[in-house]
Amino acid sequence: MSESHPRSMSPSANVADRPEDVSGFIWERFNSDAYFTANYGRLRSDDATIIKIVADYFKKNQPVPDLGQAIDVGPGANLYPALVMLPYASRVTLFERSFANRDWLARELDTPHGSWWQFWDAISAGRSAYDPINKPLETLHGRVRIERGNVFSLEPDQYDVGTMFFVAESITSRIDEFQRATRLFVNALKRNAPFAAAFMRLSSGYVVAGERFPACSIDEDDVHRALAPVARNVTVHRVRSKGLRPGYDGMMVATGRRK
Numbered sequence: 001m002s003e004s005h006p007r008s009m010s011p012s013a014n015v016a017d018r019p020e021d022v023s024g025f026i027w028e029r030f031n032s033d034a035y036f037t038a039n040y041g042r043l044r045s046d047d048a049t050i051i052k053i054v055a056d057y058f059k060k061n062q063p064v065p066d067l068g069q070a071i072d073v074g075p076g077a078n079l080y081p082a083l084v085m086l087p088y089a090s091r092v093t094l095f096e097r098s099f100a101n102r103d104w105l106a107r108e109l110d111t112p113h114g115s116w117w118q119f120w121d122a123i124s125a126g127r128s129a130y131d132p133i134n135k136p137l138e139t140l141h142g143r144v145r146i147e148r149g150n151v152f153s154l155e156p157d158q159y160d161v162g163t164m165f166f167v168a169e170s171i172t173s174r175i176d177e178f179q180r181a182t183r184l185f186v187n188a189l190k191r192n193a194p195f196a197a198a199f200m201r202l203s204s205g206y207v208v209a210g211e212r213f214p215a216c217s218i219d220e221d222d223v224h225r226a227l228a229p230v231a232r233n234v235t236v237h238r239v240r241s242k243g244l245r246p247g248y249d250g251m252m253v254a255t256g257r258r259k
């Protein structure tokens with residue numbers, strides 16, 4: 001098996017069962033190009049659904065200040081959460097543990113793939129907040145900061161808006177670490193800041209370019225339980241995603257505000 005996503009690959013044994021994978025070495029073997037091609041080389045219907053949920057949520061629940069500090073935790077090879085936050089952010093921090101992914105992101109922002117325009121069209125269509133942004137990838141490039149970081153070391157109270165897509169449940173098999181990662185992400189936001197977090201539902205692990213990665217099998221109740229201590233006005237949406245592989249049952253997107 002050559003290319004993959006936590007969403008699109010075969011179930012597998014966990015590689016990073018070690019608590020927090022302290023060394024982080026498996027993430028240096030994350031094949032960003034393969035991951036991008038399999039998942040973001042074109043706009044898929046599940047991502048289009050997620051974009052609608054998240055862009056509409058931020059439209060109705062705009063961060064204060066208007067142009068604040070945004071964070072996307074664990075961007076990997078995915079630029080669309082950052083693009084969704086663009087109208088609300090003077091700075092977008094891409095907070096990524098893996099050098100391989102940080103390096104890929106820097107190169108991608110220099111010479112972006114054309115497929116991001118499919119994502120941008122879905123994000124911006126019918127939402128006036130995006131109208132002033134004519135060159136989204138150039139604008140993102142100008143506002144971005146690619147930062148080396150570990151979700152388990154995030155400082156609290158820093159950001160005005162945040163996203164974390166397919167990270168907390170896709171970096172560990174342990175429910176306590178999934179919860180901790182989710183809570184530390186929300187805690188990194190300032191009080192009342194809006195957020196969106198996407199999760200694989202009932203995932204049993206995934207393979208990227210032959211390398212196996214872990215997953216924690218979670219459902220809507222697990223997401224609610226993880227968020228309850230730190231977030232309010234939480235909605236967990238189930239997103240249909242069929243036929244990609246065995247070993248998962250759709251996706252979930254949680255929206256809400258930090259308590």
Ligand SMILES: C[S@@+](CC[C@H](N)C(=O)[O-])C[C@H]1O[C@@H](n2cnc3c(N)ncnc32)[C@H](O)[C@@H]1O
Pocket residue numbers: 006027030073074075076077078095096097098101149150151152164165166167170171
């Ligand atoms: C399954 S990928 C998700 C990528 C992307 N967010 C997406 O939507 O497809 C998980 C990402 O989390 C990153 N990651 C792994 N451990 C992390 C940690 N402790 N802190 C922050 N990011 C981490 C990985 O390098 C990878 O980019």
